[in-house]
Amino acid sequence: MPNSQNLKTIGLKATTPRVRILELFEKSPVRHLSAEDVYRQLMQEGLDVGLATVYRVLTQFEQAGLLQRLHFESGKAVFELNDTHHHDHLVCLQCGHVEEFVDEEIERRQVKIAAERQFTIRAHSLAIYADCRNPACPHRREVGGNTGSG
Amino acid sequence: MPNSQNLKTIGLKATTPRVRILELFEKSPVRHLSAEDVYRQLMQEGLDVGLATVYRVLTQFEQAGLLQRLHFESGKAVFELNDTHHHDHLVCLQCGHVEEFVDEEIERRQVKIAAERQFTIRAHSLAIYADCRNPACPHRREVGGNTGSG
């Protein structure tokens, strides 16, 4: 179980909830999960975990850099594995499907915009909200019905 | 009072809370206000309004296109007057100051990215989080202490 080692390396005891949550993110076909999603999934797998623990672990993992916390338009945070490079998100408003993308020109221009205003850029979040208007949304149901129009 | 007319035009009765909330956004030196901000401000002006009413009115105004609802990283929504063209946000993590910007190249590339993936773009939100690292943050205190690093 390589994850046990990963966890210890970052100074966290390899407890059952932590290992299982990390595994969940690694194995889930759905990349973006809310605390509630994680909680329900673990319960469904027969692990009797507390929602509070899920929140605590997710926050610890975020601080440790294992996960990233994202907000989109839904009012609840979702988390994704921080295993790839920085990227932005394209979110389907119909089915909640999320695709990731990187555009170097957009990245460059953001740095430039901040610099022009003498701001030191720390982070940014860009989400494009759209419809993946295929006759039948190819990715029906994903995480939580994203609503709103922004 | 031109606002009374504006409100009626969009099918809303010109009630005191509505008129005052709209005025507040028009006159406030702070462009981005949360429901709580609006509520406190009105109370301070001596208007005995309910927080629930503030939430209802803000939502109505958003649906009517008078306001825009934004999320940033704080967990609570802020609203801004929808009087200008679309723009993105540069948010100081230290003092919460918000500057707006538009970059046509970024806009174009977003449309292109969505199109390449056969998505119909509906909206997007781009926030750059930064420090306006001036010896004394020039815009101390604005809306609500934005935290996090996202």
Next chain:
DNA sequence: CTTGTTGCAAATATTTTGCACCCAT
């Protein structure tokens, strides 16, 4: 008048915290 609107209180939703017990090291 009549219907939409408000204020209040209670309900929801999301996330955090206090605390006694438990388990990884």
Next chain:
DNA sequence: ATGGGTGCAAAATATTTGCAACAAG
């Protein structure tokens, strides 16, 4: 064994809703 970690329940925060009183047209 021991200190960090957990589950539960309660608290905190943000927002929504039911309802009787009220006010704009």
